[in-house]
Amino acid sequence: xxQMTQSPSSLSASVGxxxxxxxxxxxxxxxxxxxxxxxxGKAPKLLIYDASNLETGVPSRxxxxxxxxDFTFTISSLxxxxxxxxxxxxxxxxxxxxxxxxxxEIK
Amino acid sequence: QVQLxxxxxxxxxxxASVKVSCKASGYTFTSYxxxxxxxxxxxxxxxxxxxxxxxxxxxYAQKLQGRVTMTTDTSTSTAYMELRSLRSDDTAVYYCAxxxxxxxxxWGQGTLVTVSS
Numbered sequence: 001x002x003q004m005t006q007s008p009s010s011l012s013a014s015v016g017x018x019x020x021x022x023x024x025x026x027x028x029x030x031x032x033x034x035x036x037x038x039x040x041g042k043a044p045k046l047l048i049y050d051a052s053n054l055e056t057g058v059p060s061r062x063x064x065x066x067x068x069x070d071f072t073f074t075i076s077s078l079x080x081x082x083x084x085x086x087x088x089x090x091x092x093x094x095x096x097x098x099x100x101x102x103x104x105e106i107k
Numbered sequence: 108q109v110q111l112x113x114x115x116x117x118x119x120x121x122x123a124s125v126k127v128s129c130k131a132s133g134y135t136f137t138s139y140x141x142x143x144x145x146x147x148x149x150x151x152x153x154x155x156x157x158x159x160x161x162x163x164x165x166x167y168a169q170k171l172q173g174r175v176t177m178t179t180d181t182s183t184s185t186a187y188m189e190l191r192s193l194r195s196d197d198t199a200v201y202y203c204a205x206x207x208x209x210x211x212x213x214w215g216q217g218t219l220v221t222v223s224s
Binding site: 032034036038043044045046049050055087089091094095096097098099100101 | 142144151152153154166168169202204208209210211212214215216217
């Protein structure tokens with residue numbers, strides 16, 4: 001199975017800050033990477049697909065980049081409603097695998 | 108709008124089976140597949156498997172092979188996930204999601220399955 005390593009595991013930032021999360025795959029996955037947001041007690045929500053494509057209806061402050069093994073997820077200006085856990089997921093090879101998650105808190 | 112509505116919470120004893128349903132609406136059911144993902148308390152997301160609603164083809168996580176069965180009923184646009192020989196570490200919230208084995212773009216609300224003696 002492809003291992004997905006996210007960092008950091010947790011992050012505290014202030015409203016308005018630029019926030020960056022990284023995700024590293026254990027092998028080349030091209031751009032077959034998604035980013036999900038999960039708020040407490042809720043189902044995950046797709047934010048970014050194919051590494052850099054914004055899902056319909058998702059605010060433009062969210063963005064993704066990268067290919068191969070190294071990927072980045074960015075919130076350009078953190079808002080209070082962005083408090084959540086974020087997961088990357090590869091789908092290049094079965095089984096699809098998730099990173100361990102990054103818990104984002106407001107400072 | 109696309110909706111996936113799951114069945115309610117379950118409490119099961121070790122060794123029992125559970126069957127969770129996921130009723131889809133707002134799209135052509137047979138044009139997509141359904142993935143099942145679970146999340147143990149305080150833990151991350153674990154992919155369990157996928158079923159094509161078009162032809163019923165399945166792909167299961169190796170660790171669940173032999174214990175899990177995913178099916179669909181196209182007449183009611185409903186997907187099912189049955190997990191047998193339940194253990195305490197199967198306690199989790201189980202999610203269905205619309206998926207083409209790429210991005211899971213719409214998710215059910217989750218079903219809590221508690222395994223306890």
